[in-house]
Amino acid sequence: MQENFSLKPFNTFGVEAKAKYFIEVNSVDELIETLKHAHSQTLPLLFLGGGSNILLTKDFDGLAIKLNLKGISEKALNENEVLVTAKAGENWHEFVMSCLNKNYGGLENLSLIPGNVGTSPMQNVGAYGTEIKDIFVDCKVLNLETLEIETFNLEKCRFGYRDSIFKQKGKGKYVILEVSFKLTSKIHSIKTEYGAIKSELENLGITNPTIQDISKAVINIRQSKLPDPKEIGNAGSFFKNPTIPLAHFENLKEQFPNIQGYPNENFVKVPAGWLIEQCGWKGKQIGNVASHKLQSLVIINATGNATGKEIFDFSTLIIDSVKEKFGIELDREVNIL
Numbered sequence: 396m397q398e399n400f401s402l403k404p405f406n407t408f409g410v411e412a413k414a415k416y417f418i419e420v421n422s423v424d425e426l427i428e429t430l431k432h433a434h435s436q437t438l439p440l441l442f443l444g445g446g447s448n449i450l451l452t453k454d455f456d457g458l459a460i461k462l463n464l465k466g467i468s469e470k471a472l473n474e475n476e477v478l479v480t481a482k483a484g485e486n487w488h489e490f491v492m493s494c495l496n497k498n499y500g501g502l503e504n505l506s507l508i509p510g511n512v513g514t515s516p517m518q519n520v521g522a523y524g525t526e527i528k529d530i531f532v533d534c535k536v537l538n539l540e541t542l543e544i545e546t547f548n549l550e551k552c553r554f555g556y557r558d559s560i561f562k563q564k565g566k567g568k569y570v571i572l573e574v575s576f577k578l579t580s581k582i583h584s585i586k587t588e589y590g591a592i593k594s595e596l597e598n599l600g601i602t603n604p605t606i607q608d609i610s611k612a613v614i615n616i617r618q619s620k621l622p623d624p625k626e627i628g629n630a631g632s633f634f635k636n637p638t639i640p641l642a643h644f645e646n647l648k649e650q651f652p653n654i655q656g657y658p659n660e661n662f663v664k665v666p667a668g669w670l671i672e673q674c675g676w677k678g679k680q681i682g683n684v685a686s687h688k689l690q691s692l693v694i695i696n697a698t699g700n701a702t703g704k705e706i707f708d709f710s711t712l713i714i715d716s717v718k719e720k721f722g723i724e725l726d727r728e729v730n731i732l
């Protein structure tokens with residue numbers, strides 16, 4: 396266990412914050428031993444995956460635990476389905492690639508999302524028309540109070556849009572140890588409808604795409620429009636796309652005829668990026684922080700010297716201006732600490 400430990404290398408915003416204590420654990424037994432110690436000292440806990448969805452606004456007066464649980468296993472379920480289980484510390488994109496190399500389908504639209512497998516259920520990671528709930532079977536978690544291992548199936552996880560029980564009722568109560576997915580091994584379902592996948596496949600000259608082609612197209616699109624955290628500190632989309640009542644949307648449509656929306660019964664999901672852009676934030680920089688020039692939903696540590704507090708304050712200014720112009724309250728997707 397190390398003391399007064401810099402978390403700068405452990406968050407993709409690249410902001411400085413110190414943890415009072417820090418430890419890396421490589422097995423569930425090590426984790427349990429560590430938690431027993433933390434309980435005896437009543438230390439607050441912070442679990443670290445890839446650090447790609449957290450904003451550290453201050454030093455952490457507790458124990459930060461880096462989860463290095465590794466390993467991937469699989470079991471054939473039938474002629475066309477395989478159950479693949481990955482431990483929490485596996486890198487998400489490497490896991491996706493290892494499945495694609497075996498021609499297992501279901502994860503291809505989720506290529507190149509930063510972070511670890513163990514964090515994927517936290518916000519039901521999603522991209523390009525797929526969310527993990529579409530292929531999720533269950534996850535094993537450690538109950539932080541009882542230190543017993545429990546299994547959470549799809550229903551128990553209560554997945555929603557960038558949401559799960561782990562961000563709601565179960566927040567701070569469990570640590571995810573491993574996640575199991577049901578993937579196809581022969582006949583795959585190809586999803587090309589969302590975003591620019593079709594046009595990117597056309598660019599690549601592909602008419603009959605495989606799951607590997609979909610992954611390639613998604614990687615190309617992501618690399619062309621999202622900043623690489625290794626080069627510019629960021630945590631991807633900072634805000635969720637808000638869902639507003641249909642009547643509110645119709646009102647806005649009269650004032651802003653170009654507003655886009657995706658209706659669902661009496662509600663409409665509105666792209667947060669468009670709202671932010673309309674408020675003049677795209678590419679705008681204040682001090683060390685900016686909204687990305689290609690994707691206004693992404694807040695960046697523009698100079699590399701931003702503090703978490705500066706980034707948080709910048710996000711508050713965006714929330715306030717969207718609220719003032721459209722009467723819509725944006726929710727932060729990133730976990731604030």
Ligand SMILES: Cc1cc2nc3c(=O)[nH]c(=O)nc-3n(C[C@H](O)[C@H](O)[C@H](O)COP(=O)(O)OP(=O)(O)OC[C@H]3O[C@@H](n4cnc5c(N)ncnc54)[C@H](O)[C@@H]3O)c2cc1C
Pocket residue numbers: 407441442443444445446447448449462483508509510511512513514515517518519520521522569570571572621622623624629630631632730
């Ligand atoms: C460039 C970029 C693009 C992105 N694109 C997408 C996208 O398309 N779709 C999407 O959904 N997300 C996206 N994200 C956000 C992020 O990659 C995902 O949310 C990812 O799942 C976070 O994983 P992580 O391991 O880095 O989480 P961390 O940031 O390490 O942790 C996030 C939260 O989960 C907690 N935590 C971590 N591990 C565990 C565990 N095992 N058990 C319990 N709690 C835990 C942490 O304490 C923290 O509160 C993007 C981020 C970046 C930087």
